[in-house]
Amino acid sequence: MAELKLPRLPDRTPVKLTVTLGAELNQALKDYADLYQTTYGSPESVVELIPFMLEAFLASDKNFRPAKK
Template identity: 45%
Template structure:
């Protein structure tokens, strides 16, 4: 079921992945679970917090001005075309 709301993190693109493990607080995990539930309700596709985290981090890094500035000076690509799709969906 889709609602009229738009979340900052848009529909998730299909991407290749590498497994990464991290620890977070119980509070953050609960917030991620709530966000995942709202994301699923908004876009009509069930998704869990672990699936959202990489997209959230990628979007965060793409919008970090300091990080982008360093990459611009080094002339290295900020992210793949798939990443720009995430950022565009957020705007």
């Protein structure tokens, strides 16, 4: 088998989760989406923003990164 520079792609199967949010968190997420639109001029729903917010959070957690390896 040939060796390729590009490694095998990770599993990209989307997973749908259902969560319940408190009223304050829900409002904060809506406020963030509003600020995102003001900053970038592009409206994005909270549902669209959450996966990227979670990725950024996990990537920035210095205690999580080593534990994940």
